[in-house]
Amino acid sequence: MNRIRLYWILQILGWGAVGFIKIFFGTLSSGITSVVVWAFIVLSAFYLISTHFLRYIIKTYDWFKLPFSKLLGLTLISILGMSFVNFVAQILISVAFNTLNPEEDFRVLIILASLFESFLFYALWCLVYFLFHFLDNYNTSLKYEARINEIRLNHLKSQLNPHFIFNALNSVRALVDEDPVKAKTAITRISNMLRFSLMMDKNQTISFEEELNTVKDYLSLESIRFEERLKVVYDIEDEAYDYKVPPMMLQTIVENAIKHGISNFVRGGVIEIKCKEGVGEELYMQVKNTGVLENEPNLQVKGEKGHGLSNTVERLKLIYGENATFRIFDSGQEQVITEIKIPKRIKSSQSNKYS
Structure with a gap:
């Protein structure tokens, strides 16, 4: 399968699953309206867009060539920044769908819980993305090495054929x-x-x-x-x-x-x-x-x-x-x-x- 197509399939399925889980547990806890459902869908879409933007940054600035310590540091900073932006986005979505409850949503514990949840989601996405990339590159390297070895072996055998035939004919001459x-x-x-x-x-x-x-x-x-x-x-x-x-x-x-x-x-x-x-x-x-x-x-x-x-x-x-x-x-x-x-x-x- 094409890697780009696979990426988008996983993105849609992954963040779609996050939205479905939020809706499912919201229904179990107290029941939710269709407006809240759409708010969760939009939030899932924001997760998808924000992680795709992070992927664009990673590829544009070629983070994979960075030393591990620097890559880890940039990733943590990005996750923290995106978690904060995600919290702001949640507030704006709540305002847009008229579901904001200032007394409840701006409590310190709720803010910290929201930031922590976003941090976990983004950290999990980064873990899966980097792991997939490194495993895919490792597999590609193995295939490349096997192909190079195959070419070299065939070249060595092609050298043996004329040498082998010449000696045999020379013996019977x-x-x-x-x-x-x-x-x-x-x-x-x-x-x-x-x-x-x-x-x-x-x-x-x-x-x-x-x-x-x-x-x-x-x-x-x-x-x-x-x-x-x-x-x-x-x-x-x-x-x-x-x-x-x-x-x-x-x-x-x-x-x-x-x-x-x-x-x-x-x-x-x-x-x-x-x-x-x-x-x-x-x-x-x-x-x-x-x-x-x-x-x-x-x-x-x-x-x-x-x-x-x-x-x-x-x-x-x-x-x-x-x-x-x-x-x-x-x-x-x-x-x-x-x-x-x-x-x-x-x-x-x-x-x-x-x-």
Whole structure:
């Protein structure tokens, strides 16, 4: 619903309810005439007009950007001033409808009660108005943040697609002339991987099984190229299949291990993939490969220019916030270990969008 329309509906219903309550209790106490009823209606209309004027002042001078202490002070002063003006308006309305009783209406207790009643009504209106504004802005901020994160995630995935496809095609290029049969097998695996890369855009997370199958296709393809120089070891616990992971996350880590590790050794090497459920509901993934870190881990992450490890780190941050961890380190003896831990659930601010 349009915010302006909602505002006017609430204004009319709210102050209309105030007028109805006054009329109802006036009828119960001593009975009232139609003239008094109209006086109450006009008073309710004055409440509506005066609060709308206050809203105009708030919006014109942008009170929402003021420090809380100053906003609170201005609001209290405004409520007190409007309460006094409201009392004057009540006197004028009583004069206009010939319902004024000077001996009764000008008693100190009656004046104080009238001012206190007006103060409560205006204070309640301000509380509801400010609360609605801040909650609406907070909700808008959450939607804006989710939308920005969605755009950034889609951008990161669009970077992965050409990078992923190029490496896959590069792996099969040498086989076309040397071994056509293996080339056909490799092309079939590339087809599976391309189908997966196209489908991944529909979801921010996929089942672990889907991701693992793509990794197996990729490593089978690379095994054709490296032959006996590449050995792959899987250690996957059953609990890992209960999790969802960002698409091509594990694939990117394995691809990095081949590109920066195995391919740099004439004798080749080993890739060990270990996935299990850690303490609490979190998935622990480890990729251990033959290789040596040439730079500090953080520098290597930044050096990927958005395609490899830095892409993975950014996506983990966007989807899981601080609940996911990533680290890569040299364990010695020509072994590099990459570890990732992700929770079973996406962070709350993204769950409605990406779960």
